Each structure stands twice: as C-alpha cells, then as structure tokens.
Amino acid sequence: MLALELLRELEGRGVRLAIDGGQLIARAPQGAITPELAAQLKEQKAALMAALQGGGSAPPCLPDALVRLIRAAVGNHLSFPAALPGGLVPNLGDYVLSSAALYAAGVEPERQLQALWAARGAWAA
Known part of the structure; x- marks a missing residue:
C-alpha cells in the first residue's frame, strides 16, 4: 500500500x-x-x-521544462503520435496528462518523472 x-x-x-x-x-x-x-x-x-x-499529498514542484510540457498538453498542442523509449504512444498529450496526473497523485513519482522527461524529449525532437 x-x-x-x-x-x-x-x-x-x-x-x-x-x-x-x-x-x-x-x-x-x-x-x-x-x-x-x-x-x-x-x-x-x-x-x-x-x-x-509536504502539506499532505502535494508532490514536489516540477522543473519549468516539464511545466511547459504539461501546459502544452493541456492546450491540446501535443495531439500527435510519438516514439518513446517504451514504445509508440498514439497521442503524446494524453500520455503527458496521464503521467502528470499519476505524479500528482503520488503513484510511482520517479517513474512518472522519467515518463515526462521522455515525452519532453519527443516533443523537442
């Protein structure tokens, strides 16, 4: 648990x-x-x-680069497929938002950070 x-x-x-x-x-x-x-x-x-x-369930603040990535996903600017180390994702924005939500909920935060950094790399490419 x-x-x-x-x-x-x-x-x-x-x-x-x-x-x-x-x-x-x-x-x-x-x-x-x-x-x-x-x-x-x-x-x-x-x-x-x-x-x-830490004030309850609040996760540590994210670096600015990841905050910009999440804002781009919220603004629907990442609605395209992307190749990530774990495989192809059909919608990078959905992937980013899912990873950000899991991070905020404290579900495997290190794994979610890795996922967000990988998504940022795909976005920057």
Whole structure:
C-alpha cells in the first residue's frame, strides 16, 4: 500500500496523524488501527512523515521544462503520435496528462518523472 493510500484509509477510519518533535503521532478511535494497519504505519513511517510535512499529498514542484510540457498538453498542442523509449504512444498529450496526473497523485513519482522527461524529449525532437 502506498503512503497516500494508507493516509486515505486512516482518515476514513478517523485516524489523525501528526508530527511532534520529529515523531509520528497517531490519534485514533479505539480499534481503528488494526494490527495490519499498525504494521503498514511502521513500514511507511518515513513516507507518511514526508507527506505530512509536504502539506499532505502535494508532490514536489516540477522543473519549468516539464511545466511547459504539461501546459502544452493541456492546450491540446501535443495531439500527435510519438516514439518513446517504451514504445509508440498514439497521442503524446494524453500520455503527458496521464503521467502528470499519476505524479500528482503520488503513484510511482520517479517513474512518472522519467515518463515526462521522455515525452519532453519527443516533443523537442
């Protein structure tokens, strides 16, 4: 389970996480944290703390070059096929927007950054 998914699960159970003195603190109704969730909390502690310190689910800011790429996709200026290292994509704009959305949601952010850089390379070519 990803840290953001775990945060949503905990919020749904009424669990509130905070950082106090560099420690992750959980305030929860009795029985809300199952042994499985407690194990996930321990396993994901660093990622949870990073998410909480970063204002929740906000990913790090993207470099200007990638912001311009995403704006071009939003403006429908990338609606053409492109050859990327992983293969041919039928619509570069859709690919960029999908990768940007996954990055914003915290789904494999490093992989999404690589995808965006590859798309930028195809756009610049």
